[in-house]
Amino acid sequence: MSAQTDSRSARIIAWVGIALVAILSVLGAIWYGFSTDVQQRIWHDIVERPSGPMAFRFLLQPTMAFIAALHDGVNDARLGRSPYFWTILIDPTRRTDRLREGFLSTSRIIVLGLGMDAIYQYKVLNEFYPGEMVLVALLLAFIPYLLLRGPIARIARRWLAGKSTGPVS
Secondary structure, eight states: OOHHHHHHHHHHHHHHHHHHHHHHHHHHHHHHTTOHHHHHHHHHHHHHGGGSTTTTHHHHHHHHHHHHHHHHHHHHHHHTOOOHHHHHHHOHHHHHHHHHHHHHHHHHHHHHHHHHHHHHIIIIISSOOHHHHHHHHIIIIIHHHHHHHHHHHHHHHHHHHHHHSSOOO
């Protein structure tokens, strides 16, 4: 498969992920609203999930996010780019492009997470909470990626700098 095909398929999956997140968020808001009871149920359900069925996804999704952050962080170090999260926070001219990179890197993980949470809700909760599904997928996939990419880039930058100044064989 060529890089152009990979890039195109990654973009399609990213758009599918963004569309699903948007649709599920709107459905969750319409069906359940934002009451205190809903917020308590959401956090109760989220706290209960790691000890229940399908708990492997609480390891799988962050691990996959780590792998994506590792790949992108090392690439950032090689290219001498500014830290990912910091750039998103303070540089509005590059914010959109950097967020797009993050979504391209994590979209498969987010879509997988939405699917796994849909199965979990069907099997365990016997109810469909679309907003909760989005929250869990983002907490397990995008947030770890967002938090890990910068530190990985810093470590890789130091490692690459030490490697380039080492003794020549």
